[in-house]
Amino acid sequence: MNPILAVGSVAFDTIINPFGEANRIVGGSATYFSIAASFFTDVRLVAVVGEDFADRGDQLFGGRRVDLAGLQTVPGETFRWKGEYGFDLNNRETIYTKLNVFEQFHPAIPEAYRSSPIVFLGNIHPQLQLEVLDQVSAPRLVAADTMNLWIETTHDELREVLKRVDVLIINDSEARELSHEANLVKAARAIKAMGPKTVVIKRGEHGVLMTRADDGEFFAAPAMPLEEVFDPTGAGDTFAGGFVGSLAACSQVNDAAMARAIIYGSTLASFAVEDFGLDRLLTLTQDEIRDRFGCFKRLTHFEID
Amino acid sequence: MNPILAVGSVAFDTIINPFGEANRIVGGSATYFSIAASFFTDVRLVAVVGEDFADRGDQLFGGRRVDLAGLQTVPGETFRWKGEYGFDLNNRETIYTKLNVFEQFHPAIPEAYRSSPIVFLGNIHPQLQLEVLDQVSAPRLVAADTMNLWIETTHDELREVLKRVDVLIINDSEARELSHEANLVKAARAIKAMGPKTVVIKRGEHGVLMTRADDGEFFAAPAMPLEEVFDPTGAGDTFAGGFVGSLAACSQVNDAAMARAIIYGSTLASFAVEDFGLDRLLTLTQDEIRDRFGCFKRLTHFEID
Numbered sequence: 359m360n361p362i363l364a365v366g367s368v369a370f371d372t373i374i375n376p377f378g379e380a381n382r383i384v385g386g387s388a389t390y391f392s393i394a395a396s397f398f399t400d401v402r403l404v405a406v407v408g409e410d411f412a413d414r415g416d417q418l419f420g421g422r423r424v425d426l427a428g429l430q431t432v433p434g435e436t437f438r439w440k441g442e443y444g445f446d447l448n449n450r451e452t453i454y455t456k457l458n459v460f461e462q463f464h465p466a467i468p469e470a471y472r473s474s475p476i477v478f479l480g481n482i483h484p485q486l487q488l489e490v491l492d493q494v495s496a497p498r499l500v501a502a503d504t505m506n507l508w509i510e511t512t513h514d515e516l517r518e519v520l521k522r523v524d525v526l527i528i529n530d531s532e533a534r535e536l537s538h539e540a541n542l543v544k545a546a547r548a549i550k551a552m553g554p555k556t557v558v559i560k561r562g563e564h565g566v567l568m569t570r571a572d573d574g575e576f577f578a579a580p581a582m583p584l585e586e587v588f589d590p591t592g593a594g595d596t597f598a599g600g601f602v603g604s605l606a607a608c609s610q611v612n613d614a615a616m617a618r619a620i621i622y623g624s625t626l627a628s629f630a631v632e633d634f635g636l637d638r639l640l641t642l643t644q645d646e647i648r649d650r651f652g653c654f655k656r657l658t659h660f661e662i663d
Numbered sequence: 664m665n666p667i668l669a670v671g672s673v674a675f676d677t678i679i680n681p682f683g684e685a686n687r688i689v690g691g692s693a694t695y696f697s698i699a700a701s702f703f704t705d706v707r708l709v710a711v712v713g714e715d716f717a718d719r720g721d722q723l724f725g726g727r728r729v730d731l732a733g734l735q736t737v738p739g740e741t742f743r744w745k746g747e748y749g750f751d752l753n754n755r756e757t758i759y760t761k762l763n764v765f766e767q768f769h770p771a772i773p774e775a776y777r778s779s780p781i782v783f784l785g786n787i788h789p790q791l792q793l794e795v796l797d798q799v800s801a802p803r804l805v806a807a808d809t810m811n812l813w814i815e816t817t818h819d820e821l822r823e824v825l826k827r828v829d830v831l832i833i834n835d836s837e838a839r840e841l842s843h844e845a846n847l848v849k850a851a852r853a854i855k856a857m858g859p860k861t862v863v864i865k866r867g868e869h870g871v872l873m874t875r876a877d878d879g880e881f882f883a884a885p886a887m888p889l890e891e892v893f894d895p896t897g898a899g900d901t902f903a904g905g906f907v908g909s910l911a912a913c914s915q916v917n918d919a920a921m922a923r924a925i926i927y928g929s930t931l932a933s934f935a936v937e938d939f940g941l942d943r944l945l946t947l948t949q950d951e952i953r954d955r956f957g958c959f960k961r962l963t964h965f966e967i968d
Contacts (some may be wrong), residue, residue, distance in 0.1 A: 453946050544892045564869040580883035585848045617965035660922035
C-alpha cells in the first residue's frame, strides 16, 4: 500500500443550483481528491486553511485515511468560492473566488512526507506544483491536474511541470487549449510529447479518454448513465482521487492497472454528483464502490463472437 | 443466416467540406445501410431511383450481397441532397433537398421478400414505414430509424411505428425531442415505454448508448478515437447497417449479441468517416473489420482486480 502526498486547495464553497443552495460547505480540489483516494490508500494532505476553518478538518477527515499533519492553519480566512449552475449542469457561473489565505500559500512538505511514493499535484499555480516536486525524493508516480487559467497565464511554468509528471489529468477543453489541437486524439498525443507518460482527458458526461503506453493507442470509458445529476462540483477532483488512489493500491502500474483506475475514478465521480458537494462521498461505502465498478463492467463489456 | 429487408432512400449527394467537394455521388440512407449490412448477411434493398440513376446500382452493389429486385426505377430524377460541412464536422448545412422521384414513392415489397426475418425501416415518412410493416409477415426483428422532421410533423404516425418495432435507432437530439427529456437515460426509458424493446441512441463522436433487456440498465460504447474525420455523411446509416447486419448473422438475439452489434455498427461507422461518402466502405475488407473490432475491445476492456 503506497501512501499519496496530495497538495491542493481546501475551501469553503457556496453552491447554487436549480434544486437548492448549499452555503459555506467544505470543498476544494484537495478535499474531494483526498476523500475519494482514502477509500483506497492513506492520503497525506498538504493545504492551507484560515482560522475560520476551526475543527472542520477533524470533523470531515476524522475516521478516514487522511493524515492532516500537512494542513496548515494560518491567520485569515479560508479560500472561498461561490458558483451557480443552471438547469444545464454542464455550465456554471463563478460568482466569486476569494483566495484569502491561499494567496500567500507555499506548500511546506513535512519531513515524513517527502519520501511518499505517489504524489498528486492538485490544480494550483504551476510554480507551487514545482515547489512540491523540489521537496520530494524520487516518487514512483507523480500525477497532476491543471486548468485554463494556468494554461493562459503561466504557460512556461506549466511546461516545466509537464516535464516532471507521469500522468496529467485534464479536461477536454483544457486539453484543446494546451495543445492547440481541436481533435482530442491529436491533443492527447501533443500533450504526451510535452512530458507526461500518460494523458487522461476528462470529458464530463461523455466519459474519459486515456493514452496507453503499450501500443500508442487509447483506453476510453463512458460516464455511468445517470438519471439524476444533482451537483457536479468536485466531480473532476473526485475522479482524480479514485484514479490515483486505485493506482496507489496496485503493486504494479501497467496499462491494465491504469484502465481499472479510470473505472474507479469514474465510479467515485458518479457518486459525487448525486448530492451537494461532498455529501454523497461522506456516506459512501466500499460495498457501493464495488457494486458500481461491476455496473461499469456490465455497461461496457462485450465478447468477440 | 437471416436476410434483411431494407427500405429507405437512394440518392445523389453533393458534399462540400473544408477538404474538397464530392459531386453527385451515390448516397442515401438505404445505400449506406445496405453496403454496411452486406458485410454480414444478404440484404434485400427496396427503394426508388430515377432514370438518371442508369446502371449505378449494378456498379455499386454488384459483387456484394445486395439484391436489387426491389429497387424501382421510375421516370424522373433521383432524390438529390447537397450539404456543406464547416471545420467542425459535427455541424452541416443542407443547401438543398430535392425529393424528385421519392415524392411519389410507396414501397412495394416483392413477394419473395415478404417473409424476410429481419426488417430495417430507414429514415423515411412513418406512413411509408407502416406500409412496409403491413406487407411483411411476422419478421423476427424490426429495426427503424427516424429523424426530427418526422418527430415534428408526423408525430401520431411515428407513435404507431414505435408500437411495431423491436429496435429504434435514433440520435441524441432526436431522442430528447421525441421524449421531451433532456437527460438521455430518462429519454431512452421514455422511448422504450412507447414500444421498442431496445432503444439505441447515437451520440456521434461520443459513442452509443443502448437500453438492455435483461436488467433495465444500459450498454455504452465510446466512438473509436480518430485522428482524422474526413466526412461524417452516412455514418449513422452505416452504423445501423453494421448493427442490424451483425444481429442478422446471430442465431440468437440476446443482450450479448446486441452489445456486439453496437460494436460492429461503431466499427463500420468509424471506417465510413475516413473518406468522402461511400468511398471507404467500397474498399473495406472483412479483415479490416475484424481488426478494428479488436481495437474496440482493447479500447474499452478492463478486468476487475
